[in-house]
Amino acid sequence: NAGVTQTPKFQVLKTGQSMTLQCAQDMNHNSMYWYRQDPGMGLRLIYYSASEGTTDKGEVPNGYNVSRLNKREFSLRLESAAPSQTSVYFCATAPRTSSGNTIYFGEGSWLTVV
Amino acid sequence: EDQVTQSPEALRLQEGESSSLNCSYTVSGLRGLFWYRQDPGKGPEFLFTLYSAGEEKEKERLKATLTKKESFLHITAPKPEDSATYLCAVQAASYDKVIFGPGTSLSVIP
Numbered sequence: 180n181a182g183v184t185q186t187p188k189f190q191v192l193k194t195g196q197s198m199t200l201q202c203a204q205d206m207n208h209n210s211m212y213w214y215r216q217d218p219g220m221g222l223r224l225i226y227y228s229a230s231e232g233t234t235d236k237g238e239v240p241n242g243y244n245v246s247r248l249n250k251r252e253f254s255l256r257l258e259s260a261a262p263s264q265t266s267v268y269f270c271a272t273a274p275r276t277s278s279g280n281t282i283y284f285g286e287g288s289w290l291t292v293v
Numbered sequence: 294e295d296q297v298t299q300s301p302e303a304l305r306l307q308e309g310e311s312s313s314l315n316c317s318y319t320v321s322g323l324r325g326l327f328w329y330r331q332d333p334g335k336g337p338e339f340l341f342t343l344y345s346a347g348e349e350k351e352k353e354r355l356k357a358t359l360t361k362k363e364s365f366l367h368i369t370a371p372k373p374e375d376s377a378t379y380l381c382a383v384q385a386a387s388y389d390k391v392i393f394g395p396g397t398s399l400s401v402i403p
Binding site for chain 2: 189210212214218220222223224233235238269273275280281284
């Protein structure tokens, strides 16, 4: 029972390189999210997908793109990495209900851009 | 603008010393308020969801309460294993995104 799986767990990039963070869930949830977490800043929403086929910007979308490949998978792409994108990235999922989306998180991906 | 703040930023307690963490929110119609626990190097772990003012939920030494503008996480007789960062989050009625506060770092000293 994996829940929410993120890959890779650790990555070092050079400025200007591109990469994709992968996220897969086996919880049959409709909603999926990408957050970044920085010291003193808390969790900030990058993009989210309320259901398969839809994506929306969160608080800090600049420099990122996302793809909701199917119900299970939601990827985050950095086209040209910058040092300011050094962070811990969390993928999360939630059952989409009218009474609130309780979010379940993956273990995180540590990204360093040098 | 929807916003979540938490206080204090950090809290240091002696084992057995009860206290409360605060989460204040501004949101246009609350669909849900969530509490999470996060250990270093891990993803946040879900604790509670509260939906309406007056609601309370308990789990072991933790109790969460909700009013129209804030939520409290009460910790009764804490133990060192309760040391973690506690995160509060809200979801507005009008959209699917969930917004987090900056967290309270709790240290419980034996």
